[in-house]
Amino acid sequence: MRIRLEHVTHAYAGSDESAAVQVLGDISLDIASGDFAVLMGASGSGKSTLLNLIGAVDKPTAGRIFLDDNETSVLDDSRLTMLRRRSIGYIFQFFNLIPTLNVFENVAFPLSLANTPRSDVKSRVAEALASVGLGNRATHFPNELSGGEMQRAAIARAVVHNPPLILADEPTGNLDSRNGEMILDLIRSIHKSRRATIVMATHSERAAAYGDYVIGVSDGRVGGVGSGGWEKEPARDHYSAPSPESVAENASTPTPHPPLPTPRKQ
Amino acid sequence: MILRALVLRPILREPLRTTLTILGIAVGVAVVVAIALSNQSALRAFSESVDAVAGRANYQIVSDVAFSEDVLRALQPFWPRGVRFAPVIDAEGIVEPSLQPIRLLGVDLLSDLHFRDYRYASVVTSGKESAATYLSLFGNDSVVVPATFAHDHGLHLGSPLILNIHGVRRTMIVRGLLEARGPATAFNGAIVIADIAVVQAAFGLEGKLTRIDLIVNDESLIPSIQRIVPPSARLERPSRRNERVEKMLRAFRVNLFALAGVALLVGMFLVYNTVLISILRRGKDVGVLKTLGTSATQVFAAFLIEGLVFGAVGSVAGIALGRGLAWVILRLIGRTINALYINSTPEAIELTPGIVAAGIAVGTILSLLSAIQPSIEAAQLRPSLLLSGTVWRRQPRRQDQTQASSPHRTQILVAIVCFVIAVLLSRLPAWNGIAVAGYVAVLFVVAGFSALAALIVTGASRLLRAPYRAAFGIVGELASASIPASLRRTSIASAALSLAIGMMVAVALMVGSFRETVRVWVDQTVSSDLWLRPAKGLSNADSALFPNAISADLARIPFIAAFDRARGRGVLYDDDRVLLASGDFAVAARFGDLPMIAPSKQSEALLNAIARNGVVVSESFSLKYNKGVGDDIALTTIHGRRSFPITGVYRDYSNDRGVVAMDRSLFIRSFDDDAISTVVIYLKPGIDRDTARRSLEATLGPKYHAFAVTNGEIRGEVMKIFDQTFLITYALLAVAIVVAVLGVINTLAALILERKRELALLRVLGMTVAQVRRMLVLESSVLGLTSTAAGLAMGYVLSWILIYVINKQSFGWTIAFHTPVRLIVTSLAVTFVASLVAGLVPSRLARRIDLAMAMKAE
Structure with missing residues (x-):
């Protein structure tokens, strides 16, 4: 699924116009179908808001957003709901599994919403769970899983309905490094096998290295686009935030339209 | 801070x-x-x-029957010692033709100023203002009424006023109007005052008094006054009447x-x-x-x-x-x-x-x-x-099943202990006529069910999961799963709702059983063809009376097979006011159908009562005073205290104070009162009831102001009074339900506010606002169904206590259990719908959920 943003601005309303807080300013982006793009920036830079706008969870204050040829910024609430239901898979930092449903039921949730036939649900959930290595945990409840397992279940839920777009917001932010790597490997392999567009927000360079390319976000603007690090050695300070200098540099050299991503090398 | x-x-x-x-x-x-x-x-x-x-009296010599005014002479020696006394006739009656109940107070208008505060607004005068002005008040047909009463009834000085006191009808003339103070304010002004001599002469009470008011400043005189009190009367403070009431x-x-x-x-x-x-x-x-x-x-x-x-x-x-x-x-x-x-x-x-x-x-x-x-x-x-x-x-289910099993065990244990205590309490006797233990037992049952609330909610939700999933898909499944997940909040709302529903079911069962019992009883007892009453309706039965003279007229009517003359009055027994009823036992034994408890045949009880100058008592009397067949009871008659053997106990639901009934001849001998409140008429075979009714009203109507009512009308009247009595009960329970529904709205609203994040997540994952709302309403339906089921169970247990413990101890009634199916089903449906509505209100909040919230970090 191709993602296009044209001059998108987002502000949180304040008590009056002067009190409104602008989170994103005049952002234009074009992510091609099948890309694994990484939004990278410090906490508070606006990357999660950007992800919310792409994911049709929030609406921009100004500008236009297209998913393939659909302009999502003009859709009404029920069409947005249908779009999210059919075309988008979400992976959250805090997993956000439904505590009252077991792993199988959690993963089956998007299929149930889409009224998928029961027999079909069974096989697809089993397949999704097997693909994240949780085949033996189907009847467990979220609080009986480790953090890594919860995130794997969440990934299975995000992919079970084969969405053309998967959004991941700090998917490793709440995991130790070993589990974090496992999750990133998983997302990478899903990208490879399903050819879905993936947009992942992170502040970690190490995580960013798993994407095809990185879009820097700072102070509500997108900065330089670098190549993904999949073929490279991850940087030394895996979990450090970008230096103030790099943030300043990115902010001063905005790139309205990023170049097409460099092809991945394996 | x-x-x-x-x-x-x-x-x-x-x-x-x-x-x-x-x-x-x-x-x-x-x-x-x-x-x-x-x-x-x-x-x-x-x-x-x-x-x-x-008025200012601090003691009274009172009696349930009129007593001789000779006692006034015996009181004379106390006058020099500061004792003031005033003779009084205090009688209930009705005003004709409006049939309004009235109190007639006969007093000595001259000496009574010591006792009561009268101020005449106006009186009929001879034209000259003098000491003789007020003489008109002593005319043999003079009465004084409060100015407000006169105004309400369109009376003026000189207007005629027809009074029916104890069956004696007299036309009196209004000769004075009273300002609204003192006795003129009593009984909401529905009082007629006349000189005692006038009352005695007009209503056949010559030489009789019903009361003497006393002002006694020296308490040491009380024993000496006590000695001159006639045997049928007693000396007591006026406040005793209030205490008794x-x-x-x-x-x-x-x-x-x-x-x-x-x-x-x-x-x-x-x-x-x-x-x-x-x-x-x-x-x-x-x-x-x-x-x-x-x-x-x-x-x-x-x-x-x-x-x-x-x-x-x-x-x-x-x-x-x-x-x-x-x-x-x-x-x-x-x-x-x-x-x-x-x-x-x-x-x-x-x-x-x-x-x-x-x-x-x-x-x-x-x-x-x-x-x-x-x-x-x-x-x-x-x-x-x-x-x-x-x-x-939130506690997921798995935890409920494993780790939570020990709290469940505790809850079950607490519930069992509560129920055992309730059973033990329900076996205790009443305290001072009040079923204290019964009420406490109700509390324990409620506590027991409340302890089980969490368990009931969990169990019911689990049972509902499959059907909800089948009926409403994933939304239904989520709804049934989320109620036990937020058990701590929902179980309390559910307990409150169960309690309200339980009480409602219990009272519906109690009232329904009671109503059915009374209906059967009325059908059985009201078996005569016609009732002859001096007023319509049953409520002023004590005030409106026929004179005994009606007996002779009735005896001459050819189509009447037999008639039973009933008369009741309040008497003191064991310092409680009970109803003393009388009737023609011989007629009742032949024609009537009294539901007997002991002995089983009514003719045996009634004929025995005639033969032995005995009485039959109601079940409530028998239970309240622990008296049965073979025991004697003492009542104060005009001849002083007399003992009467009990020859039968019968079922009665007309009076919770207890009824003592005796044959009419014994009643007249004992209380010197031959007035009749109701004549029960049995027609000869083949006589048309409506023809008889018209004929009776035509012959006796003008003379005695008599109304004939059919047994069907009497039955209807009894059931009407019954339903009126329990109207308040339903009103109060409806209030309890309203409070409980408020509780459910409150809980669900709180749950939604608290679950904003979770609801936002569901929205992000593709649930529509309508689906979220449906889920929330389904959640409240789970609460509603659970509470209704628990309430129904609690209601049956509570109704058992209400019927067999509280009711029996408070009122002395035996009620046969009966489920008023329609009433129960309707009320359960109403409460269930109310709980659904309770879910609709807060579910509107779902629309306002901020989706981006789900994406935010905790």
Whole structure:
């Protein structure tokens, strides 16, 4: 699924116009179908808001957003709901599994919403769970899983309905490094096998290295686009935030339209 | 600061929750206040009438039957020693043709000024203002009426006024009007005053008195006065009458307060729930404050104050609401009190400081009590747990099944202990005529079911999961799963709703059983063809009477096979007022159908009573005084105290004070009273009832002001009084249901606010607003179904206590169990729909959920 943003601005309303807080300013982006793009920036830079706008969870204050040829910024609430239901898979930092449903039921949730036939649900959930290595945990409840397992279940839920777009917001932010790597490997392999567009927000360079390319976000603007690090050695300070200098540099050299991503090398 | 952070600000920021809680308490308090106010008003009307009529007397010689005025001569020697006395005839009767009940007070108009405060507004004069002016008042047909009464009935000086006292009809002339003070205010002004000599002459009471009012300043004289009191009379303080009436109404009042207590109890659940929810929701804030150094006591105090604030504000609102509710209740219970107990027209409702204080105390203290447990819980939690939010996480099912099994065991144990205690309590006898143990047993049953609430909610939700999934898909499954997940909040709302439904079912079963029992009883007892009454309706049965002369006229009517002349009056037995009834036992034995308890044949009991000068007593009398066939009871007759053997016990639902019935001839011999209140007529075979009725009214109507009513009309009248009596019961229960539904709305609203994140997540994952709303309404339907099921079970248990313990001990009635299916099904349907509506209200909040919230970090 191709993602296009044209001059998108987002502000949180304040008590009056002067009190409104602008989170994103005049952002234009074009992510091609099948890309694994990484939004990278410090906490508070606006990357999660950007992800919310792409994911049709929030609406921009100004500008236009297209998913393939659909302009999502003009859709009404029920069409947005249908779009999210059919075309988008979400992976959250805090997993956000439904505590009252077991792993199988959690993963089956998007299929149930889409009224998928029961027999079909069974096989697809089993397949999704097997693909994240949780085949033996189907009847467990979220609080009986480790953090890594919860995130794997969440990934299975995000992919079970084969969405053309998967959004991941700090998917490793709440995991130790070993589990974090496992999750990133998983997302990478899903990208490879399903050819879905993936947009992942992170502040970690190490995580960013798993994407095809990185879009820097700072102070509500997108900065330089670098190549993904999949073929490279991850940087030394895996979990450090970008230096103030790099943030300043990115902010001063905005790139309205990023170049097409460099092809991945394996 | 702590208070502001944890309590005051949140109270203001969550107006819906705050309003619902305050409303819940207010309604509970309002019901109690309203019942207290209306009871007070009804009783005050009576006691003020007694006081106004008694005037300044501090003692009275009173009797249930008229006694000889010779006693006045015996009192003369006490006059020099400061004792003042005034002879009185105090009789009930009716005004014709309006049939309004009236009190006739015959007094010595000259000497009575020592006792009562009269002021004449106007009198018929001879034209010259002189000492002789008032002589017209002593004319042999003169009466004085309050000016208000005259105004209401279009009477003027010189107007005729037809009085029927004890069956004697006389046309009197209004010769004086009284200002509204003293006795003129008694009985709401429905009083006629005349000189005692005039009353004695006009109504066949020559030489008789019903009362002597006394002012005795020297208490040491009382024993000597006691010695001259005739055997049929007694010396007592006027206040004894009020005390007796209060005692008579006690069981009735306790019952009303117990019902009001249900509304209050439901209100308590609401406060408990609200405070608990505040603590659950503000767990993190508590954690922060504790980390910063707030002590456990401060946290405890802060949440306790929250309960206090709700209680105080709710109580004040409740008092205002109760003031308005009181007049509705007054109209409902006023009718019952008039129909079953005393003639009294309730006066205006007065909010006394005592009732205000009691209302505030009840609301505030109960709120405080309900806030204690959750406040302790908040105070004891460790800040680290609070901060991490882990303790507040919802409990998934697996945990319920394994780790939670021991709390479940405790809950079951607590419930079993409660039920065992309830069973033991229900076997205890009444205390002072009040089924105290029975009421406490009800509390234990409620406690038992409340302990099981969590278990019932979990079990029911699990049972509902499959059908909900089948019917509503994933939305239904989520709904059934989420109720047990938030057990701590939902089980309390469910317990409150179950309690309200349980009480409703219990009372519906009790009233339904009672109604069916009475219907069967009325069908059996009202078997005669026609009843002849001096007034329409049953409520003024004591005031309207036929003279005995009607007997001769009846005997001449060819189509009558037999007639049974009934007359009842209140007498004292064991210092309680019971009903003494009389009738023609020989006729009743042949034609009647008295439902007997012992012996089984009514003719044996009645004929034995005639032969042995005995009495038959009602079941309530027999139970209340523990008297049965073979025992003797002593009653004060005109000849003094006499003993009467009991020859039978029969079933009766007309009177909870107890009835003693004797043959008419014995009654006349014992009480010198041959008036008749009702004639029960049996027609010869083949006589058309309507023809007979018309003929009777044509022959006896003009002479005796007689109405003939068919047995069907009498039955209808009895059932009407019955239904009126229990109207208040239903009204109070409806209030309890309203409070409980408020609780469910409150809980669901709180749950939604708390689950904003979870609901946002569901929306992000593709659920529509409509689906989220449907899920929330389905959740409340789970609560509704669970509570209805638990309430139904509780209702059957409680109805057993109500019917076999409380009712029997309070009123002495045996009731056959009967399920009024339609009533129960309808009320359950209503409460279930109400719980669905309770879900609709907060589900509107779902529309306002901010989706981006789900994406945010915790």
